[in-house]
Amino acid sequence: MPSSTRAVPVSSAPLAAVRPGGCDEAAAALTAYRRNAGTIRSSQAAAAQQTYRDLMGAGLDAQGAVGAKISRLAAEFQELNFRLTGMTGGDPNQVIADVNTDAAELNRLCGSS
Incomplete structure (x- = not known):
């Protein structure tokens, strides 16, 4: 006895692209830094250390x-x-400029706008 099968309609909507591994976690770490760093040097240092761990x-x-x-x-x-x-010398703003450049590149690699 033949079995009856029903054709399942195929959606014409494209599947969403899968983001590369690590992208969502890195984006969350960078967002948390921006949210938690504040304006006081000690809170910025603590937020930077946590972001290092998260990344x-x-x-x-x-x-x-x-x-x-x-x-x-x-x-x-x-x-x-x-x-x-103060563990090393140098201007923190130089590092922040590098972070901003690399974060923009990571967004590009991860397919973010």
Whole structure:
């Protein structure tokens, strides 16, 4: 006895692209930094240290250029923490400029606007 099968209509809507691993976690870490850093040097240093940790975790899920960019951002936040706490010399604003450039590149790699 033949079985009756019904054709399931195929949606014409395209599937959403899958973001590369680590992108969502890195975006959350950067958003948290902006939210938590404040204007006091000590709170900025604490936020930079937490962002470093969060980005290191995000890097575990990332590969290729995305993974390399997340690792670079993590290193920059570690350096920012060092400069803000006086562990190393140098202008923290130089590191912030690098972070902004690399965050924009990460957004591009992850398919964000």
